[in-house]
Amino acid sequence: MSVVALSLGCSRGVRPDSAIAGTKPLTGKVYSNEAGEQVTIIPLEPADAKKALVEFNGTKSELDGKVVVASVDRDRGTGYWTQWRGRSQRFVTVHDRGGYEDLILSPVGATGYTHLKPDTGRTAALKVEKVFERYQEAEADGELKPFLPFDRKFWVTQAEKELGATVAEANTACGTKLSATIAWDSIPDPVLNELSIPSYCAGPLESLQKLCGRSEEAKRTIQQKVQTVECRVEAAPALKLEAQKVIWSVKSGETLQPEATTTFFTENL
Structure with a gap:
């Protein structure tokens, strides 16, 4: 009852x-x-x-x-x-x-x-x-x-906050003052809604951090040759180094694997 x-x-x-x-x-x-x-x-x-x-x-x-x-x-x-x-x-x-x-x-x-x-x-x-x-x-x-409605401003702010934490970890490991930017003009609302942008954009920073843990020589090289990492969403995943800027391109469901990213830096820095 x-x-x-x-x-x-x-x-x-x-x-x-x-x-x-x-x-x-x-x-x-x-x-x-x-x-x-x-x-x-x-x-x-x-x-x-x-x-x-x-x-x-x-x-x-x-x-x-x-x-x-x-x-x-x-x-x-x-x-x-x-x-x-x-x-x-x-x-x-x-x-x-x-x-x-x-x-x-x-x-x-x-x-x-x-x-x-x-x-x-x-x-x-x-x-x-x-x-x-x-x-x-x-x-x-x-x-x-x-x-309830999709809030682009909120998710942009959140993504930058989360990526900032990854940047801080890389800078601590490498003794650098790296900055990271997200090319928001390459990320329309449906893609932002679909992807975990901070996770996708963390790849090169995590590889740099890994390299800095290997040797002092790697640290010095990264300190001299990398200042900025830019993350973009493009038609295909890619990694480029222009001057002291790393350009990291990702695609929904695709990104370069950590081993390939680390190898790129080893061969190009």
Whole structure:
């Protein structure tokens, strides 16, 4: 009787076009860590909907205080995918580590990730109907609407931030003051939406860093002959060296392999 009452109470008022229409919440779980980050996951039934509500708190990101609906997959752990700024993002993945759960959280705008574990106390106090209602309110108030369309400016800023971290690592390893640029005029919205630009553009920087770890001679050569790395999206992957500028071209689904990139620098610097 109580389960039926909970179901009816939560379902009342759900809009027909809602992402959670026709679903009801099951028992949820709260995860936390010592840094104060909290993630609440509430599966929704029917199970074949493959949906869950995810609530974020204490993440120091724009996700804080928000409840989002996520699509659930079970490939390499249980992943929770959310449409955010026009892209499908996996902010949360839960792994079974041989008897204990490990939640990996990668908030929007973060360059890394953190680990959370089940929080027994908070889970016991969790009221899933309140979270369910909170999501309904967010839909009704339009709270999540600004985060749904594709946001080129946001993803450009994020890509440059992530690539900047790779540049810093290369400069530390090589004792250089390299700069890296992304030729944004070569990257239309569909490509930016499809590719992880920082990952694609990191190739030459990672190879230079690897070479600097091999010898002092390699360090000195790179210090003298490389000042800038430019990343572009072109019809075919390629690597060129013009003056002291490395031009790195990638294509969707294709890039030069690390061995080939390292060999290029070995032979051309």
